[in-house]
Amino acid sequence: MSRPSGPYETRPGRRHPAGATVGDEGVNFSVYSRHATGAELLLYENARSPEPFQIIGLDPEINHTFFSWHVLVVGLPPGTHYTWRMDGPNDPQGQGWRFDPRVELVDPWGRAVTTDSWDRWKRQRKGVKPHDSPRAVVLADDYDWEEDIPLYLPGEQMIVYELHVGGFTRHASAGVRSPGTFAGIVEKIPYLESLGITHVELMPVMAFDIQDVPEQVWEKGLTNYWGYSTHSFFSPHPGYCSSPEAGTHRTEFRDMVKALHRAGIGVILDVVFNHTAEGDGGGPVINLKGFGNETFYILDQIDKSIYLDFTGCGNTVNANHPMVARFIIECLEYWVREMHVDGFRFDLASALARDEEGQPLPNPPLLWGIELSDVLASTKIIAEAWDAAGLYQVGTFPGYRWMEWNGRYRDSLRQFVRGDPGNIGEVASRIAGSSDLYQANLRLPINSVNFITCHDGFTLQDLVSYERKCNRANGEDDQDGCSHNLSWNCGVEGASDDPEICALRKRQAKNLLGLLFLSQGVPMLLAGDEVLRTQGGNNNVWCQDNETGWLDWALLERNGDMLRFVRELIAFRKRHPSLQRRYFLSGQPREGSSLPDISWQGPKGRPPRWDDPNSHSLGFTLAGTGPGEEDLQILMNMGKASQTFALQALDGRAWHLALDTARATPWDILTKDEQESWPETSYPVAAHALVVLEGR
Numbered sequence: 274m275s276r277p278s279g280p281y282e283t284r285p286g287r288r289h290p291a292g293a294t295v296g297d298e299g300v301n302f303s304v305y306s307r308h309a310t311g312a313e314l315l316l317y318e319n320a321r322s323p324e325p326f327q328i329i330g331l332d333p334e335i336n337h338t339f340f341s342w343h344v345l346v347v348g349l350p351p352g353t354h355y356t357w358r359m360d361g362p363n364d365p366q367g368q369g370w371r372f373d374p375r376v377e378l379v380d381p382w383g384r385a386v387t388t389d390s391w392d393r394w395k396r397q398r399k400g401v402k403p404h405d406s407p408r409a410v411v412l413a414d415d416y417d418w419e420e421d422i423p424l425y426l427p428g429e430q431m432i433v434y435e436l437h438v439g440g441f442t443r444h445a446s447a448g449v450r451s452p453g454t455f456a457g458i459v460e461k462i463p464y465l466e467s468l469g470i471t472h473v474e475l476m477p478v479m480a481f482d483i484q485d486v487p488e489q490v491w492e493k494g495l496t497n498y499w500g501y502s503t504h505s506f507f508s509p510h511p512g513y514c515s516s517p518e519a520g521t522h523r524t525e526f527r528d529m530v531k532a533l534h535r536a537g538i539g540v541i542l543d544v545v546f547n548h549t550a551e552g553d554g555g556g557p558v559i560n561l562k563g564f565g566n567e568t569f570y571i572l573d574q575i576d577k578s579i580y581l582d583f584t585g586c587g588n589t590v591n592a593n594h595p596m597v598a599r600f601i602i603e604c605l606e607y608w609v610r611e612m613h614v615d616g617f618r619f620d621l622a623s624a625l626a627r628d629e630e631g632q633p634l635p636n637p638p639l640l641w642g643i644e645l646s647d648v649l650a651s652t653k654i655i656a657e658a659w660d661a662a663g664l665y666q667v668g669t670f671p672g673y674r675w676m677e678w679n680g681r682y683r684d685s686l687r688q689f690v691r692g693d694p695g696n697i698g699e700v701a702s703r704i705a706g707s708s709d710l711y712q713a714n715l716r717l718p719i720n721s722v723n724f725i726t727c728h729d730g731f732t733l734q735d736l737v738s739y740e741r742k743c744n745r746a747n748g749e750d751d752q753d754g755c756s757h758n759l760s761w762n763c764g765v766e767g768a769s770d771d772p773e774i775c776a777l778r779k780r781q782a783k784n785l786l787g788l789l790f791l792s793q794g795v796p797m798l799l800a801g802d803e804v805l806r807t808q809g810g811n812n813n814v815w816c817q818d819n820e821t822g823w824l825d826w827a828l829l830e831r832n833g834d835m836l837r838f839v840r841e842l843i844a845f846r847k848r849h850p851s852l853q854r855r856y857f858l859s860g861q862p863r864e865g866s867s868l869p870d871i872s873w874q875g876p877k878g879r880p881p882r883w884d885d886p887n888s889h890s891l892g893f894t895l896a897g898t899g900p901g902e903e904d905l906q907i908l909m910n911m912g913k914a915s916q917t918f919a920l921q922a923l924d925g926r927a928w929h930l931a932l933d934t935a936r937a938t939p940w941d942i943l944t945k946d947e948q949e950s951w952p953e954t955s956y957p958v959a960a961h962a963l964v965v966l967e968g969r
Contacts (some may be wrong), residue, residue: 279316279327281346288341291603292382292507293415295351299838303343303572304357304380305596306564308370312342315377316353317408319386320518324404325356331803332809340596351413352520354387355380356406359372369567369577370557375401378563379505381600383409385522386480393484394491396557407480407504407559410520414611421531423615424487424539425651426471428676428719428795429853433541433845434470435727436512437499438478439818446826451515455529459836462536468803469843472539474618476728478513478526479542480505482550482559483818490748490816498818499728501586501620504550504559506604521954523612530613539615540651542608546601547624547660552587553580568596571631583624583630583765585661598639606648616653618678624660626671633664637671645670655722668710676795679707679721684759686725687736690784691761692911692961695886700909701893706793708857718857723795725785726802729755731812733785733802736760737778740768743810746817754813779805780961783838783941784911787963791907792848793854804828804840834938841942845931845965848945849899851905867924868904869898876910878919878955889913890958894921903929904968910958917957920966927951928966935959 286301294301302314311333315325330339336344341357356379361372376732379386381765388407396405442449442457449460465473477500485502486495500510509526511517530540549569551562561569571589573579580588591597608614619625626637643654655676658666667680681746682703691698702709728734731742740762744754763777782805789796800806801824808814814822829836846852851870858871874892875881882888889912895905906928910916920928929948934941935958953965958964 275795278834281316281349283329284347285335286343286345288338288343291341292384293355293409293411294359294378295411296683297784299345299347299453300353301343301345302355302684303341304343304382304439304564305340306361307340307568308565309342309359309361309372311374312336313358313515314344315356315358315404316346316349316689317355318353320354320389320408322354334493349411351411353411354408355411356408357564357879365554365566365578366576369570369572369744371562371566372556373401373563376558376563377404377406378558378560379407380409381560381564382507383505384412384507385410385511385517385520385697386508387511387517388480388482389518391484393482393557394488409505409508410522412520412523414523416524416527418527418613419529421534421613423613423651424534424537426539427855429855430471430652431653431719431795432469432846433474433722433795433797434465434468434472434800435474435476435797437476437728437822438510439498440823441469441800442824443818444820444823444825447824448826454513454515454842455509455525456515458529459532462532465533465538466536468840469847470538470616470798472541472545473533474797476504476543476650477501477545477620478510479503479544479735480508481545483512485550485552486816493748495748495816496818497816499815500823502550503545506546507607528610534613539653540613541616541618541655543618543620544605545620546590546592546625547621548584548586548588548590553582554578556587565596568594571627571629571656574630583627583631583660583662583664584621589624589627589631591629592639593628593634593637595638598642601639602642602646605643606646608646609652614652616655618655618657620657621660622656622670623658623660623664623666626664626666630951635671640671641676644674663940668707669714673714673716676720676722678727678797679703679710679723679794681710682707682723682792683725686785686788687759690781690788690911691759691907692889692913694889694912697881697885697888697891698883701881701891704788704792704852705858705871709833712857713946717855718793719855720794722797723789723792723794724797724799725789726796726799728799729813731758731760731810732799732806732808734807735810735812736785737763737781738769738807739810741766741810742812743767744813746811746821748816754811777961779835780934782835784961786839786842786964787932787934787965788909791852791965792840793852793858795959796846798839800824801828804832804836810939837938838942841944842932845942849905851895854898863896863898865900866896868894868921870896871920874918874921876916877917888916890916892918906966906968908956908958910960910962913960915957915959917955919955920951920953921968922954923968926968928968930964931967932965933962935962
């Protein structure tokens with residue numbers, strides 16, 4: 274890569290494509306800005322250069338076409354860093370325009386960005402200074418994918434593992450060469466393979482502002498760790514790269530994707546298009562505000578200096594404006610076509626269903642555009658089907674192909690396992706694939722992403738150890754994070770050395786994960802839950818880039834019994850197609866079988882008492898999908914007293930015990946070769962226990 278020397282000759286250039294595009298003659302630069310009256314392109318040698326080596330003023334007559342400003346810089350080498358300055362009217366209140374020719378803007382289409390010169394809090398306190406903004410990097414594209422393509426695993430076979438790229442390997446115990454990076458994930462692929470997951474769901478990896486935190490949080494030395502503060506949607510986050518100053522973002526990310534694909538593991542990105550790092554009217558101008566504030570954000574129709582906030586983060590992206598919708602879809606298609614990702618999970622996706630005045634749309638153009646894109650046709654698209662302003666669309670999210678984080682599943686299973694009586698009908702619906710939410714509008718069990726825990730809330734260990742959040746370390750007087758956790762501490766709040774309490778907590782954790790992997794739909798496991806990672810009761814570690822938020826790899830040995838349980842549980846699900854049905858259960862026998870595909874039972878051979886307000890117990894028989902698959906008998910007792918269940922009669926076969934969470938390791942879960950037949954016609958299920966038997 275040659276060093277720029279400049280000054281370079283310029284030509285008019287072209288308006289398409291947006292961003293910086295390397296060609297035979299040089300680099301074409303183009304950005305959208307509808308109401309700008311002037312533009313300058315600033316070229317830097319590297320991320321830390323104190324001054325640009327060339328400033329190119331664009332002529333409104335020859336470098337401006339429709340809504341785009343463009344210029345070709347002849348012979349400019351890849352590796353050059355650049356920013357934009359846009360001039361134009363400044364009328365935040367009347368028209369929403371926020372042009373400021375002093376502010377350098379990072380290209381929203383930049384394929385790689387560096388933040389060495391960026392100091393959000395210095396900008397907030399001292400105002401705009403020359404050359405203090407993030408910079409984009411000119412990239413050539415000569416990557417060898419070695420015939421890699423995105424994976425196309427059927428939805429019913431998916432097992433999703435949600436992880437934070439930094440926190441997964443940043444702890445010293447991870448023992449990787451490049452902690453907290455895309456390369457660190459590559460080093461841990463053997464672990465992911467051994468676990469048995471099919472997809473990693475990476476928390477935000479598009480370039481975000483780690484400094485986007487309240488002032489009192491910043492003063493405590495805390496940062497925006499989770500990354501729900503994007504500013505550059507086409508660029509991998511520089512903090513997850515080993516050498517971002519060299520513009521290696523794209524190569525390092527692609528290396529990770531290619532390695533995961535070789536291991537048969539797909540990559541889903543958690544994407545944040547509902548808001549940006551620019552915040553409200555008091556937030557900094559980084560890019561979108563300076564190029565087209567009135568286009569990119571939902572503004573109050575009377576006073577356009579006010580940002581409508583349906584995200585809880587200061588602003589809401591105007592996602593259904595034609596230009597913005599095209600920007601988002603183009604971005605998603607880029608990550609699939611050029612970065613080979615396999616899917617996306619959309620943070621606060623219901624905010625993307627709102628119009629320019631913030632009202633929900635019945636058929637949002639953006640969401641349908643994503644669903645119907647040819648490039649995205651085989652891509653998994655997952656919605657967090659709610660926003661921060663009360664729009665809750667679980668079961669009703671616009672479109673048909675969209676999968677949804679099933680918040681109803683999470684809440685119902687948490688209540689049931691902690692011992693709340695009277696909701697066995699609700700639990701049965703969730704375990705069977707939530708047909709009440711999805712079947713009537715022509716959707717499938719695979720539209721439901723089932724989960725017990727996720728990054729947002731208690732970890733599994735904390736869910737069975739705390740009834741109150743402990744978020745004081747976040748610097749917001751314990752006011753942040755959800756207080757409605759539906760958790761049970763098993764008798765003691767917080768950490769305990771009592772062996773009975775510890776045993777009950779571990780059993781409860783096994784119950785929760787056992788039901789997750791025995792349910793129809795797509796299971797999602799939070800990274801670290803398989804080894805009972807704790808956050809000390811903090812249910813909102815969004816700003817804790819430290820051991821509170823990281824995975825301690827010593828837990829693999831310390832809680833090896835739990836890790837074994839989860840691995841065997843995943844393997845059990847994988848060898849049972851009856852747990853991976855694409856279509857809803859009918860209650861009718863399949864051809865050649867005397868058993869219906871599902872039948873429900875209560876204790877002692879009685880039918881379930883669906884309306885019993887005191888019921889804690891439920892059982893069901895799940896028929897195999899073909900002659901080679903065993904039928905399953907699944908028995909759940911979350912009450913305080915044991916319950917005996919009659920077992921379904923089998924013709925010429927016997928039940929074999931596969932799982933009993935009341936038993937000690939290693940008898941809590943048994944491989945097929947380890948199982949012995951159960952000679953009795955009933956099974957006593959202990960209090961707070963889950964039992965599974967296989968019929969063969």
